[in-house]
Amino acid sequence: MYIELRDINKSFGDFQASRSVSFGIARGTLAALLGPSGSGKTTILRMIAGLETPDSGDIFINARRVNDLAPSVRGIGFVFQNYALFRYMTVFDNIAFGLRVKKEKAAAIRARVEELLELIGLEDFGKRHPAQLSGGQKQRVAFARALAPNPGLLLLDEPFAAIDAKVRRELRVWLRDMIRRLGITSIFVTHDQDEAIEVADEIIVTNKGRVEQLGAPPDLYREPATPFVADFIGESAPVENIAAFRGFEANVQGTPGAVRPEFLKVFAVGDVIQYPNSVEDAVVDDVAFRGAWLELGLVLRGIRLTARYSLEKQPPRIGDFVKVLVYRLYAFEDGKVSLRRNAELNASRHGYSYSI
Amino acid sequence: MSGKGKNAPRGASLWVPRLFIGISALFAAVMLILPLAVVLTEAFSSGLQVFLRAVSDIYARKALFLTLEATAASVFLNTVFGLAAAWVVTRYSFAGKGVLTTLIDIPFAVSPVIAGMIFILTFGRLSWLHPVLEEHGIRIVFATPGIILATVFVTIPFVAREVIPVLEARGTDEEQAAVLMGAGFFTIFRRVTFPHIRWALLYSVILCAARAMGEFGAVSVVSGHLRGKTNTLPLHVEILYSEYQFTAAFAVSSLLVAGAVIILTARNIVEFAARKEDSLNVH
């Protein structure tokens, strides 16, 4: 593991920002610290950087315990949310700053800065000042500045938060490609799960100071370890009592869970219905266009669910009655998540063999 | 003034801006231009010879030198202190921070005469400090150090009060970034912090110099009025005036006026340059 945190705790006054945080990140991984506001992700990042000191626990970077080391000797580069570029220096001087502090030779500095300017695609911008750059350009300069001293670890604090939506998409892709190309171990903090899923190799989900789960995006999606992750990653509708659904009566009454849109199949009037014995009745109370599909809001016996509907078919309207089949759902028991299948589907031999 | 009513909404009376301009002009004329004009006319009323004699008089020269010395010292010391205080107040949180900022403002609230008396009580013959000073032959009040102290005291708030808001508004992001990259304190101050406060600092230094040059009350109390030794320019003017040497008094005053003009010009240059830089950097 290139980065390792062992049992980290940190409090600010009465507020506990980190509780027993432990995880490891392999060399070359692009990891995301993902979680809602106040979940402790930025605190973790700052502790790795050395901007905060943990109350207890150890932090290892490249097998070295860094708790007592100043940020500048940990071999890290840091990109701030608001860029924190030096307003009164040129782009060139900004990028060169870290190298100048380390007293590198002028020629070496020049070579490296020019190399980085080319890397970030701002070759002719060396003499400009940050005020003359757009948000996206500033972020790229911040990136170059952090990379200039060749750190082993790159830390980014919500790097796209201050950038407008359109540029954000491009910048996201650019950053991911850049980091992959350089092969540098990186951790970035975000509260936007789309961003985390799109960019990161690995996601560390934080909630209330704890690490809920660590894994690759598809793993987190398909096999959430905790109810929080199930809810936070991907879309899901919370369910108070999974035993209320047809085919799930075998479960303990009152067990909570969640239903993802793809766990449902909606049959409108005129559709051929699979497993007619297992479907339930629901009312459509919302129809929303989502670009590539329709999102239906359904109320099934008082339970609100979300389903997807193909644009190829005639869309149902609000108020229409539809038949809904619940293939599977998540059950939350003892803080753990398990996937339950509709019992009736196993028994039934009717229906078409569609791969679900 | 072309386009006097240019910015006024259509239909608004033109008399209001005219009235305000008139009031301002009248005020400026009476309070500012008139006294200056009187000083300069009186200074030369007996001819150039008298004027030159008055300003080149040995006591006038010594007073000028002392004023410059006190001004330079107070500017230097208050710049150092002001920067340090501003840094500490805006970058750290500690118990008593509010007390410090209030303390810094005290010279504004206290009459300079009181300040002078405080120094007499603290360093004068009747203070408990005196035996120690006597033993080492150190003279503070009724000597140049006392004058410098008094001048420093009345100008303490200037630098701190100008720099603190600028530092506060700016935030610490850039400095954190610099710390992360291993920059030492002085590097950070020189390359990251200072460029931000450059103009505010310059402006406050100018204000400080102006105030120091003209200081009378506090200096008068601690001076001892030793001719040729502890008389600053304003004190010397008072002496000339009470000796009925009115022309000479005005002549020496015109030196102070010249100093004021230099300072104001410097301030305008600073403001102009700051505004120019501001418009180039769209933050």
Next chain:
Amino acid sequence: MNKIRGLFIMLTAFALSSGFAFAADEITNVSYDPTREFYEQYNAAFKKHWKGKTGKDIGIVQSHGGSGRQARAVIEGNQADVVTLALAYDISAIEKAGLIKPGWQSEFPKNSAPYTSTIVFLVRKGNPKSLKDWGDLAKEGVGIITPNPKTSGGARWNYLAAWAWADKRYNGDEKKIREFVAKLFGNVLVLDTGARGSTNTFVRNKQGDVLLAWENEAHLAIAESRGEFEIATPSLSILAEPPVAIIDAVVDKRGSREVATEYLNYLYSDEAQRLAGKNYYRPSNAGIAKEFASVFDLSLKLVNIDDPLFGGWEKAQRLHFIDGGVFDQLYAKK
């Protein structure tokens, strides 16, 4: 950064060094306001005398201000080798503070007062209102300019002189004396804080018909004014004996006793006495004083503060000038 640190240290050292008391060849004379011109001339004369006598150069540093304030400053630590103040009262205060040994007033001739002065009237040319004596000043429609006795040492002399005249005029009838003084001060147009201020008000601002002034100030005003004013000497006035003294504590520490003593002694020399006369101070040397008979009315009857009428400065101070004293009672009656 080291350069800045070095500069800082250098500046501090420089500032402090100018505060070090050097026993260089110079003495400090702390005096009161009106004597500026006199001592400028006297110091030049003394330097020559001292050089001639000892072959050494001596520097003299002057300080001038209100007599009481100057005494206060000396007590607070203003290092004077000698003081030449307006009132014995002020020098006594320095004595009480332990800086002067008792018996200082007998150390030099004539109660340590090398020159004296008195209070006269300064009137407009031709004396249009015919103000010849104190009685005329209390008449209706006369505008008097005088400093405030509460704040100005000199002004107290004005008051006491008026009182002394009234005492003679009304044969000690306290009631009539009080009435007179009250009427007199009722005619005061402006009560400046100091002598120079009053002179200004009368001379420059042209207010009032008569200025109660030190004799030397009156003469100075005439000399500077090209005939606008003249002096009216009353029949009776009070003798002001501005004394001089050596500050024992300072001269012993600085080793300047010899030159300080000679400095004060020389004030009684013929040359110095003539200088005093030229500056409109009455020389205490009667012979020299006669040379200035055209300047000073030598027949003017002078009352002394130590006469039984006043019983000395401290008694007069306590009776008349403290808060709630006679002056407050009379002036407040307005």
